[in-house]
Amino acid sequence: MPHIIIEYSQDTVPAITLKNWVDGAFETVKATGLFETENIKVRAHPVMDYRLGLPDTGFVHAMCRIHIGKTDVQKLLLSQSLLVALQIGLSEAVVVTVEVIEMDGMSYAKKSPSV
DSSP states (O other): OOEEEEEEETTTSOHHHHHHHHHHHHHHHHHHTSSOGGGOEEEEEEEOSOOOSSTTOEEEEEEEEEETTOOHHHHHHHHHHHHHHHHTTOOTTEEEEEEEEEEOTTTOOOOOOOO
16 A cells, blocks of 8 residues: 556646656655555556536546555645646646545455565
C-alpha cells in the first residue's frame, strides 16, 4: 500500500508526461517516507469521454488508496506532494486534484508473488 491511481483526460495530457507522472508519483510517494518502497503501486488510466463545467479544460485526478492508520498531517503531506508532482509538464488549462482514501482492512485481500 498505497495504490496511486491516476485518471486523466487523454486529449489534453501529452503522452510524454504520462511516464513522468508514473515515475514522479512513485518517487514522490517514496520520498514522503510514509510507505515501504516495495509496497508502492502507481498506475494511470486515460479517460476519453468526459465533461467538465469549464470549457477547453482537461483534468488529472489521483486517488491514493491507503490502509487506515496515517495521521491527518501524513495524509496532507501525501496529497500535497502528489499535487505538486502531477502538475509538472501540464498546461494551465488542466485541473489537477488528489484525494486520499482509507481502505477498509477487513475487506481488502492481497496475493503477492512467490519470491
